[in-house]
Amino acid sequence: MSHLLILPVLIPLGTAILLLILRFLPMARRIVIAFAGVSILGVNISVLSKIYKEGIQTYQLGGWPAPYGIVLVGDLLSGIMMMLGSIIAVCALFYSFGYLKEDGQQAIFHPLFFFLWTGTNGTFLTGDIFNLFVMFEIMLMSIYSLLAMLGDKKQIESGLKLISMGLLSSAIFLAAVGGIYALTGTLNMADLAVKIKPHAGHPLVGAVAMLFLGVFGLKAAMMPMHFWLPDVHSSAPTPISAMLSGILIKVGVYAIIRVFCLIFVDLQGAFQPFILTLACITMFMGAMGAVAQTDLKRLLAYSSVSQIGYILMGVGFFSVAGMGAALFYMISHGIIKASLFMAAGILKKMKGTTEMSEHGNMINISPVFTLFFLIGVAGLGGIPPSSGFFMKFQLIKAGLDGAFYLPVFVALVVSLFTLFYLAQSWQKVCLMPQKEEPTIRPSFKLLLPVGVLALLCLVLGFAADPIITLTTAASQQLFSPELYIKAVMGSM
């Protein structure tokens, strides 16, 4: 049995503990962080390539066989999501060195950041529904602390909102797990998929599916449950905003995909109109919220709500093409939104605020910044050379193929608004004259990760083909759950 699959969880966990011990040795911390960041990225690449070549990988924790012990399962979906998370996390780590104060802040930030990374990787890998809950909690606990870390009033307030939301959602999650365990007597997701089949039509199955949709929808900021996101994403420290919008809201979408493509396969048809309606409302209302904002980070946070609507729409088509498009959308949006948030963080560093009226004339102050920001705007707006064009094109195409004309119409109208509010924000920040010149220039340390992500967005646009092949393969794998079940249960 190869131990490769446990490494994406184990390395960040070990690093976090090591960083806590090395609290007072800044130089040693830096070496550990650089080493860990690179090695997690490397491990994720090898995990993804192994999954792609050899099919679904499983790892039994402690050697306990499948339905009784906890298994880690790496299929293409988890591999892709972990890869995306690692790219954004490495950039956010690099960014944090320039963004946070050397001594006190970084010593608290980095261990928590690695705990967060442990949680996200664990969420993507686990094949056990209760372990999913535990991994969610590891992730959420680190987010609570990271959010309130700098202790300014807005952060404390949004921390309060996030924790209340988190506690409520974990209570509902537990209730759902209790319900499904009472029905089937198992927690292993592959085993659940088999054992829930004879109970098709049982009222508890529908109720539990609805509870799961609610919990994961809350984490993904689906419309009636989106209220916490704009406050939290806009007031968090910028590297964390990038992580939150880049990968953490996608964790919710990932869980929805996993649950509905593996356990509640029979309910896909029944939930489809519901998910599509919510997706349409989410993208429309998110965009409406974004148009009204004057603060750049808040605008980006509302835009995240709107984009989650697009991703959920792709999921809601429940077709191979739609799911593939949603996966591509997640990758592309994660990279673009992280780069935009980091760009907003540079503005915050310069003047201490992200109010757009305070900024301006960036085209003369820093042409490089203007260019990176423009790439992000073009990406999210869906303008061709960037990956944003392909993400929208694929989604719309999948919608038209499946004859979902109304959602496609809404998506097209909303994308017009997206382009409008982003172009407007770019114009305000970069072209308009400024009231007073800033004293601080954007530093190289902060510009580099933004540039890397912007470049990735362009690369994804020019070389979209291999990524689309990968996401389509992942989506095909999702729609043949028997592969997943065989990989987990076959190794008994």
Next chain:
Amino acid sequence: MKIILPLVIGILFASGTYLMLQKNILKLVLGLALISHAANVILISSGWIGPGQVPILGKDDSIPFVDPIPQALVLTAIVIGFAALAFLLVLSLRVYRDLKTSNIEEIRGQRG
């Protein structure tokens, strides 16, 4: 017992929801605590109402067994809930010290 437990769960959820809707921040915390307890009771009750296979080696079917897994699960859930609740309490204290109020309506600084 079959009727008492669902009743307890219902009462816990109802009073938790009621407390969460109050303006006092401490009542919010207590409400969340009650709701997470309700969830824990649901979880532990799933151990004896279901047809689940109990993973006990060499078990004698004539003696009724309570499924031990939900008990292990609920222990984990209690610990996690305790940690989150403790953090929430500390944060509420911080809110009270910074803003000199425990009214949720008054600490809404972010709008729109």
